[in-house]
């Protein structure tokens with residue numbers, strides 16, 4: 002069987018691909034060979050060039066140099082969209098389906114399936130959509146508005162759509178980033194079903210465990226170059242991290258944290274707060290204390306954090322910061338009270354894509370930098386350069402628009418902005434989403450440093466790595482507090498509590 006596989010031409014073969022954006026080299030003589038039936042992981046640190054390669058593999062961008070072949074044939078011409086769709090499809094983190102249309106419309110609208118009179122045959126479209134989803138075992142009502150689908154179901158619909166165009170090669174770009182553990186398990190079992198039907202996958206993820214769980218082969222990119230391709234079984238985790246980072250020092254263990262002064266007046270006091278998706282909750286966070294709020298999808302953890310920072314209005318209850326009540330549902334009041342935050346959706350709430358890194362990162366400290374609203378460019382630049390250095394943001398300089406950064410580096414800008422205001426209270430929602438393993442460790446160490454300076458920190462996340470450095474973790478299940486775990490918990494304990502088992506509060 003392996004002979005056969007090796008004899009068949011690769012599903013995709015990218016050779017000596019180079020791509021520049023201005024003075025940034027995104028890919029330098031990089032290559033990738035994916036063989037039929039593989040589930041091939043592509044990993045690398047933020048800015049390594051993964052997304053750029055994906056945009057070249059899907060015909061969205063042309064390389065400056067290099068050769069691309071699918072199944073031994075040259076890639077389609079750049080404007081032959083149907084040609085590309087028959088070769089490859091990518092399911093992105095951000096949806097490419099149209100939320101205001103039904104699932105059936107999304108599956109079939111752009112195929113000019115018009116009857117003789119030029120009218121769409123609606124019953125026929127719906128029937129074909131149902132058949133298509135049934136073929137791939139996707140259990141979704143085709144009349145549902147696509148915008149009402151969960152991320153998980155939306156991804157299934159996108160995969161089915163890709164397969165219906167004839168592509169047998171699917172790129173999954175951080176598909177698990179917005180899924181909880183149960184949804185990830187369902188996605189993986191769908192991938193396994195499709196593997197059995199000889200669908201080939203390229204899987205991009207910053208969660209290295211997933212690479213070991215679902216992939217058979219892994220390619221590592223570093224600094225715009227191809228580094229290694231190997232069977233996952235032959236590349237243990239430490240070697241994989243070393244290939245990604247270029248050094249052999251593994252990840253460091255979580256640092257010891259100084260004891261929190263239990264007698265100190267809490268920086269954050271939440272009393273009887275009731276809001277979207279959570280019931281009456283009270284909690285305190287003291288200066289220098291890091292408190293996790295964990296929970297699966299639907300637990301209310303994100304809504305609680307968003308309510309505390311003022312992105313949502315509570316039905317009742319109070320929030321005080323530094324002893325003073327904060328006006329509910331008012332982000333401006335939250336910022337004025339000394340709250341810094343990293344929102345869930347960096348694209349919508351995190352930054353202004355066309356503004357420079359410097360302007361984005363210093364937005365909340367604008368008042369500090371210049372009197373009467375006049376901000377000195379020199380000082381903004383200096384402050385931004387310090388942040389770029391301290392958070393290791395990969396960029397050509399502080400004047401670059403945030404849009405031009407890789408996803409993980411954009412997340413660092415959002416974090417830089419939150420830290421820049423030297424907040425009393427820092428509220429972080431999934432702060433390391435899309436951030437590579439080494440940068441993740443680095444960002445979390447910055448959180449630790451902020452806490453050492455006396456900042457109270459709330460981390461709302463379902464990522465165990467985000468929660469590990471916390472002094473204690475509050476676990477929500479269906480909007481209620483079900484457990485409180487002191488630092489040092491075992492993964493299985495926290496996961497069980499997040500799934501509503503082992504209640505102990």
Ligand SMILES: Nc1ncnc2c1ncn2[C@@H]1O[C@H](COP(=O)(O)OP(=O)(O)OP(=O)(O)O)[C@@H](O)[C@H]1O
Nearest residue numbers: 022027047048049050051052053405406407408409
């Ligand atoms: N449109 C663009 N304009 C300017 N620079 C760009 C553009 N797209 C990507 N880059 C740069 O190219 C480099 C590679 O970025 P890319 O998005 O491919 O990285 P990545 O490996 O996908 O990172 P991440 O894990 O953070 O998503 C980065 O330095 C990025 O800033």
